[in-house]
Amino acid sequence: MSSYKINSASDYAVGQKCELQAYLEIFDGVQRSKTSVSDPFGKFSSRTDDSPYALVVNRAVEKDRPEKVSLQVNSPFILQTFREVIKSYSPVASDFTSPFELQNPSHMLIHYWEELQAYRSSAVGELRDHVDLLFEFMDHELGGKREEILAMIQKNQVDYQSAWALFRPGDVLYTEVEGEPWLLICDKASYEKDVQSGPYFEVRCKYASHDGKKSGEAAHTIIMWQKEHFPAQSLASITSLPIFPRQFFNMGEELEHSLRLRGQRFLSFRDFSVMAYDGKAQYLKEPPFGFYSESKCKKLWCQFFVDHIQDVQWDQDAWNSLVTGEKEKLVLQSLVTSHQFSAKARDQTQQKGKGLVVLLHGTPGSGKTLTAETAAEGTHRALITTSVGELNKNNYPASFELDLKKILRYATIWKAIVLLDEADVFLEARNEDSRSDRNALVAVFLKELEYFGGIVFLTTNRVETFDPAMKSRIHLSLTYSPPEVETRRQIWLQYLHAIPKGKSNVDPEQSIQDLVASKLNGREIANAITTAQTIARFQNKPLDIFHIHTVLDVGRKFDESLTNGGAI
Template sequence: MKVGLGLKLQEAWKRNFETRPSLLAPAINAATETKTLDEDVSDEGEGPFKQLAKEPQQPKDTALHVNTSLGYRDECITVDARPNNKGEYVLVKGSEAFDPRQDPKKARKPSSLLDPYCLVVTRRYNVAGMLEGIVLEIQSQEVIRIIREIVTYYPDNSFRMGDTIKCEDPPKLIYYYRHELASYAARLGNDRAATHIGFVLNFLQSHIGHEIENYEAFLAMGLVSFKHMWMIFKPGSLVYHRETDQLYFLEKGTYTETECGPVYALECHYVDYDGNKVGKVKRTLVIKAFSNQRELDMIPTIPLDKHLEPEALKERLKTRAKRFLALRGIHALHHSKKGRVMVDAKTFLRRALPGDEDLPNSHKRGIVVYEDSKCCCKVCLKETDEKPEDYDHELREITHDEMLLCSSSVLGFALGSHKWIQMQIDDLTEIHWSTDAIDRLVLDKRQKRVLSSLISSPVFTEGVDGDVIGWKGKGLVMLLHGAPGTGKTLTAESVCESLKRPLYIVSGGELGVTPQQVEKSLEEILELSKLWKAVILIDEADVFLEARSAHDIVRNNFVSVFLRRLEYFEGILMLTTNRVEEFDEAFISRIHLALNYPELEPWMRKEIWVNALKRFPADQLAIDTAADLEEISKVPLNGRIISYAVRTAKAIADEDKTKLAVNHLWDVVSVQQKFNDHLRSKRNTAV
């Protein structure tokens, strides 16, 4: 028989079982003092279950009482299963010390020993005579009916089938529902079923009562040992995982040996979304072995009922579950650490695991490993999701209880880092769009008017056909040409703010170094643009824009690939360049709007200074924007450097614990000017 825990705990149970007296007269006989069926049995003994199970009055005579109507006796029996000379296990009375290999005639058939008794304990010995394990078999139909009634969940469903219930070592089913059994017996009073429940509870007491006492004593002090993990985690209960800040439904707990040492593995499920539907997903949480006792607060996963504030936790998770359900589909949001992100589970599962297209989407979540996961063994890596066959693919309607199990995270894409990531829902907030951003652009008035009119046109924002051929001409392509820091990227950002659309920025170098790589990258990016209604900005797109020549076949291929993808593009694409002197004619014909950004003039720089300062509340500024910025605007700085200078100056003012003043701006500008002068002198020396 396979024993659930390690050898030390098994020996502790064995020692406890062999030394503790039974609590009730017909209860299980101790291994070192087994009574025969014809001997008197006393009802002496105390234990923690005496209050849980009411002791029945035993008959004065020693004769067996047979209940002929139900076909079994209101008695318990202990039998030994020992191997005979054929290697077969045979049953003998617990008091008969003999070797069936030497005296096979004394061996009994199982039915002749077990059938008449309501409770049977079988001790299994190996060839060497060593105890291998103990099995409790409940034959009382009253107890079987009650157990099947009160047990709401148990991973091994065999207790609901057949005429008996077998509990192996340790008797976990009885342990987990001991209080329910005791309460049921108390309601029954002196009923025959109460007597049988008393037998069962006293077997538990005589078998592992000492371990239960130790566990409960430490638990009262907020401590638990690794060998008692199985006692604290009841299958069918909710467990709280601190790392994910999430509740899981516990299906089963097992002690397991791994490459990283022994662990207690909690097989659970929770509710998640795969981009198509909401469903149950399995996950295994692990608790690594530890010595002595450990505070519950130090255990990575605990039962919900051991949480300090279980009700407050449940209310918070219900509120978050509503957001989880609302975030199905595609959403542009702000992440507290990653900036702007796209929530899109379906595309995540398709793009993040390109080699697993054959798997259903809901199964691919398993590749997400939390950052503080240190262990790399197979069991610990299962702290993600299980394999495909273990998934329940759909929940047609989320129940009240399942709301508690909703995932604490969603899947998506970080627009800033270009990474597919898992995001905690609590880190996500709505984006506050600056719909007047275009008005603040430092552009020629006519340029600004054309830009504003173009992006608000339904021809481009709603996909109205612009070409007689099916899908051609639906995209909006803009070219932004000018020196660095003149406002090209800011223009793209302002367009997105006005349209309330996400901005996906990619540099020309990120697309690849071969025409094949570029074509694949463009296909993926332009597809995302359509899917997310995103504006795509390809920065430094010079290689795609320069005129083709007969001497550079590779660059010609780049341009051809780019033009082919633009032909059927739907969405808004913006390209920046500052080096192209001769544009390819085929590309020029596909541009809807081209904006040139000249070097900034003083009045332009002044507007940029003013706009940069508006980011801070007025009560944090000591600057008269009408007059104080006149002189500093004459310094030839580009827009990007001005923006950085304002941020740096604000940091200096905060350090000084004063309002931001012009002198703070001049301090930063002076440092920048010295650096610029140094660069110019280096260039002149090189020449």
């Protein structure tokens, strides 16, 4: 051990003197003074040249504020120790190759106390002397605080002021998102304060992610409010915190194994896929960095949990379930199934004239939407549904063009089928009296349709005269009339046979004659059965023909009231 003999500064290189210099800086609100003080280890020298000293302690005291301690590390041996043991510590802007000042030294030194102690036990010579000096400072300055923290942690507890001790940069942390486990790497943690909500503790983390093209590092921040997680200065259970070190989560290596499998599955979705999802999702305005997709039912970009994603169970009998003329079905199935999507999806010039446009014309509830859904189901493709009202919600051609381009671009890349409902505004013949804004919309639509290489279904129920420019772009037109008796019979039987056994007492063959007497369209038949099933569930009974007739009778009374001029 060094004798700590006081020699002149010129006798030592920077940090070579195995002694500790200490200063006390006092600010009384008006004047700031700094004086040297005897250090607690009895190794103080009054020299003003600090660079030879291995360690320099600065204590700052301000009125009505807690004491602040910083540690200037000059010793090349202690720097070597930090390089070999700690390597890097993100809150500290140093690579430990040159002297630096360690603000609030308790965090880094307590975080690496055990590792530094193990390194000290094998050190020899001057290296051991300097590391011993470091530990004399640590024991005196931080030892009591460390013992208090360890006592709390051993009981799975921590207070707000000591929460930092749980979050060592580089350690693996555990959190959950809607009940799904997530492991992250701690980057740094800090105490902050919000003017309205008060103090909070912020944990910044990082994790590996993938945006569909390349992998990289992403960031995530979790906040713990003092008044919420540590009310009335109380201790909090470590595992009750929104994020905590992995070692406190009571689950063995199977957690890492399951997450590795999840990660492999995550990467399997790099290419375009149509998948089914049953779980919660987080809405996002734009698709950001990571595993995200567009929800077809919500028409929103969302973040999805990998474990809830599964292959779509396509209806292999979709085409047979479509109730329409056999000739019409043959032509439609042939065109849709045989359609070739361009391999150069992003090259719009290659798409010109390569699209397939199908017009579905008929009364509401006659099966137009179902036809487009069947085409998507039968070809195992996603169906993008929209309407003129959605695309032109701002009643502005430029906005309409942007939204239409986006829909068609997605459909081209995903090789999806587009259903554009209520397309009357594009189909009706234009004349000199047509409004300029409508003409602008039609011009935009015709241009975009010309360069769309996918499949689009247009539906309408009230067009009498077709625009020649639009008509020339339609490859197939199908007319839907209110279903006749035989068509209604097929629809009723299809829905009744689809009800699982044990949930219905209805004999489809015996009941069909009474049911087809009601002149309902396909949508009304589907709604009647759905409503009847709801009544049966409410009564905790299987579906009975009585439930269906109850719904039909209620609907019949409403129709009669309309026929009689609204008198009920």
